[in-house]
Amino acid sequence: MELFSAEGYEFARQVLQRGIAAVYLIAFISAANQFPALLGEHGLLPAPRFLERVRGRGIPTLFRWHYSDRFLLAVAWAGAAVAALLVAGLPQAGPPWLPLAAFLLIWFLYLSIVNIGQTFYGFGWESLLLEAGFLAAFLGSTEVAPPVTVLFLFRWLVFRLEFGAGLIKMRGDPVWRNLTALYYHHETQPMPNPASWFFHHLPKPLHKAEVLGNHFAQLVVPFFLFFPQPVAGIAALVVIGTQAWLVLSGNFAWLNILTILLAFSTVGDSTIQALLPGARFSAPDPSATPVWFAVVVLAVTALMLYWAWDPLRNLFSRDQLMNASFNRWHLSNAYGAFGSITRIRNEVVIEGTLDEPGPAAQWREYGFKGKPGDPARMPRQFAPYHLRLDWLMWFLALGASGGSWFPVLVQKLLDGDPRTLALLRTDPFAGIPPRWIRVRVYRYRFSTWAERRAERVWWVREPSGFLLEPVRRPEA
Structure with a gap:
């Protein structure tokens, strides 16, 4: 199993599993707090009416046969409880089937909510969270080394996310090409944060430099994620840095936070030890990987590679889709944001x-x-x-x-x-x-x-x- 296992990525696995689970925890709490008023039995877009309209279409959701606000809350709080256990690292301390089952459970519970969420759940980061949670299920536990194919799929996800966002900008609004997008963006973005006012008032030459840096981070850097270390780790740190800049300047739900977490799939233990000399990480024996686990991971890898064709073709299409799902499971999606910038x-x-x-x-x-x-x-x-x-x-x-x-x-x-x-x-x-x-x-x-x-x-x-x-x- 030595070719199957990626040694030196224990820190990456911990960040991915615990971080993705933390975002699921927030998403389930958000659903419990907002879903009944927005989409419940007496909500603005009642889910029961939607389910009546789509009956027989095979939409994967627990609510196909029954919806009630009480059941929705049970699903949301159950998902939050399992996500909290994953944040604490408890399932990951057991055999590899335990975190696999836990992540697949929260993935399907959240998929059930998203698939009846209509326009209130029509955001690209819903699909991003679902795809990330599905992949995290196959990272294994501390008893085995992280599978190299799953880490590759995470890199492919980050590549689609960043490169797709870069392409949609270059194909879209001319303000991205003439570097003036940030003259407007901080002021007109959906939900400014406390720092947005100050970012908006930065000098215009700096705004142009920000846009140029964004193009470099999204159109050039993603290719280096597939290079050997330390190049891949450096590319990941660039992605993390640019996403952190976006976290500071606006409110984009969990899009930027999740992107930062996913970029850690490319950061090896050696990179962390170079930054933090005292850091030490366990090194599971590659020979300890169960055969059944390797077979399951390779089968899922083959499935994801099969599904990769549509998003790959979309990247190079003149009619590139932004934040599109090509299957009902929200796996192997197309991503992108702010292809156009509002001026007023x-x-x-x-x-x-x-x-x-x-x-x-x-x-x-x-x-x-x-x-x-x-x-x-x-x-x-x-x-x-x-x-x-x-x-x-x-x-x-x-x-x-x-x-x-x-x-x-x-x-x-x-x-x-x-x-x-x-x-x-x-x-x-x-x-x-x-x-x-x-x-x-x-x-x-x-x-x-x-x-x-x-x-x-x-x-x-x-x-x-x-x-x-x-x-x-x-x-x-």
């Missing part, structure tokens, strides 16, 4: 009143947890936690259709629905249903240094029209 930031602001509409009406604004609202409120850090409603509100402001869920959101606010209100940061009516609701559109921009000092605001906004004229709560 519009925000949808929901307001309610207890008065009759008119010049004397007092309209009060609902506050969201992550998306901009009150200009004086500093942007918050939420990633790697995913605020799904806030993200959909950003797409709505870009002109995306909210026809299936947004009218329901408005109606639930008119009803004072407690579950829906729990998704928000502030309810200006303290649980009392408003009589009327209207939806305004504002144009936002970051304040200047002078405006920040004088007015203590992070944003400057001006009215840009109405998305929805005042609508009334039906009388009882």
Whole structure:
């Protein structure tokens, strides 16, 4: 089994297994907190109705035969419990079948949620987490050395993720090619964080250097992930560094954190020991690998290589797809982000009143947890936690259709629905249903240094029209 086993990658395995499990833990907690209000029996897009529409299509999910909010919560908390055990490293301390079973379990539990999550789970990092969790199942336990083929599949995943993102940028918005993308991105990204204001105000020549560095990291560096050490390890450190820069400058759920974790698949123990001379890692005997485990891993490797053709072809297609799944299991996907950059930031602001509409009406604004609202409120850090409603509100402001869920959101606010209100940061009516609701559109921009000092605001906004004229709560 010596050719099958990758010696000197124990640190990589620990980071991959524990780190990926930690992201699953966050994802399951997010599902328990948000899914019932967004997609539950009485949610904005009720999952039972979706399941009725897709019945007979063979979508892999535990909820095919039965959905209830109670069952969803049981699945989410069970997944969180198993993920927590993996973060602690307990299954990995046993025989290789134990972490294999644990990871496959949380992978399928989360797949069951994603496959009925509709637009609220239509993000590329859902597929990324599913693919990463599936691969992590075959890294084995501390009793065996990490399989070399699985580490290769992780490198192939990082390559697709980075190179695909680089290509979609070069094929997309010209601001990536003329290096001006970051003149706008920090201000118009879906959910700025506390540092985004400062990143936006960096000198423009530095913004151009950032874009150039991004192109190098995504279009050149990924090829070196397949080189021998130490070249592969250095390439991984470049990926980790650029992703850490993105973590500092914005809220992108777990996309960047997970990419950093995946890049460690290329970092050997020797690289870590060079950086931390006192680090010591166990070295399992390659001959201890059970035959059954090798057979299973090689079969899965063959399957993933078979599925690799579609994403490989997609990379070199003129009509490159971004964040696409080519099979219902969300394995061997296409990735990419921000092929186009928004130049202007519009925000949808929901307001309610207890008065009759008119010049004397007092309209009060609902506050969201992550998306901009009150200009004086500093942007918050939420990633790697995913605020799904806030993200959909950003797409709505870009002109995306909210026809299936947004009218329901408005109606639930008119009803004072407690579950829906729990998704928000502030309810200006303290649980009392408003009589009327209207939806305004504002144009936002970051304040200047002078405006920040004088007015203590992070944003400057001006009215840009109405998305929805005042609508009334039906009388009882």
